[in-house]
Amino acid sequence: MLSATAQGLAALLAIGVGAIAFSLWTRRNRAYQSSASVAAAYDAWTDDRLLETLWGDHVHLGYYGDPPRRRDFRAAKADFVHALVHWSGLDQLPPGSRILDVGCGIGGSARILARDYGFEVLGISISPAQVARATALTPEGIHCRFAVMDALDLQLADQQFDAVWSVEAGPHMPDKQRYADELLRVLRQGGVLAVADWNRRDPSDGEMNGVEKHVMHQLLTQWAHPEFASIKGFASNIAASPHQRGVLETDDWTRATLPSWIDSIGEGLRRPWAVLSLGPRAILQGLRETPTLLLMHWAFATGLMQFGVFRISPGGGQSAANSELG
Structure with missing residues (x-):
């Protein structure tokens, strides 16, 4: 004591x-100003190596099951990839299928998709630093390649991919309809769409009060987000697209991913020397990010934010609760 x-x-x-x-x-x-401001933010996060040091090569939340159970943070991130693969029906595609990872980060998910499922993956990011780092982290023999590309203007042919995968990229998109259109345009008819995102509560489910408006302003300002879509809102964007590919299904994985926010802060306490080795600038950067992480946890815990998942697949996917990870 x-x-x-x-x-x-x-x-x-x-x-x-x-x-x-x-x-x-x-x-x-x-605050979001243009796609260049998003690229600059991710270039900085990649170059200072703080996010990679704390979160590993998966720049997304973890999956803890429903109800959530204690998991190693990095293991939960890998579990998230497998959970979304099973829920979306992506694992029904044969090895060699072509997958587009929109907003690939430093390639953690793309490498799992290629290594564990035998897919050929193209990962795209608006950040040159992320693409360079993703390429450097990918060993020989893993069928992944990475390119700098704007998700709202994909330089890719129509119906080119067997599946399109996008995790936590939507909040950075100023035009949600264009984002939905591009995801569907490059997906072949009968292919699989797997999207997971941070979503705000839909206005039809309750307007924001004063405190929530202040929190929402900070969440947008601190991480270069122009706006969050709601689950209902982005589902409407997909339904309104001229590139229809199948029946859309959605779910809310807030409960299964919620522990990620506190665990992400805890990584700094579990690996203090790793952070200290990056120098004073990284330490200050970690201190700057902590209040936003806490606000994110509060927003998701109180219902201001939701973690939405979206799928289009020939077989309708399967329930995460019934998968081996549920």
Whole structure:
């Protein structure tokens, strides 16, 4: 047991660190300005290696099951890929199928899709730094390649892919309809669409109160998001697309992914020397990101935000609850 003096000092230290983090956070503004501002943000996150050091090569949330169970954070991220593969029906495609990963990050999901399922994967990102790092992390023999490309203007032929995969890319898209149109345009008829995203509560389910409006402003400003779609809203975008490919189904995985936010902060405590080795700049960057991570947790826990998943597949996919990961 810590003495009362030690406990008091620890509390003061925590308050001091929190004050520093809040001060750094409130001075920063990453408000969306254009696709270039998104690319610049991801270039910076990739070059400083903080996100990769803490999160590994999967720049997305983890899957903890429903009800959630304790999982290693990085293992949960790999589980997320397999859960979405099973739920969407992507695992019904034969090896050698061509997959497009829109918003591929540094290639963690693409490498699993290629290595574990035998797919040929093209990952695209608007960030040159991410594409370079994804390429460097991909070993010989893994059928992945990566390219710099704008998701709202895919330089790809119509119906070129057997499946289109996109995880947590939608919030950066200023034109959600164009995003949906492009995802479907390059998907062959009878192919599989698998999308997972951070979504806001739909206005039809309750307008935001004053506190929620303030939180939403911060979530948009801190991470270069022009706007979040709701699950209903993005489903409407897919339904309105001229490139119809099948019956859309949606689900809400908020509960199964919610532990990710606190675990992502905990990674810094579990790997302190890894963070310290990156230098003072990375430490300050970690302090800046912590308040946004906490706000994200609050928003998803209270229903302001939801984690939506979207699928189009010939067989309708399968329930995550009935998969081996449920």
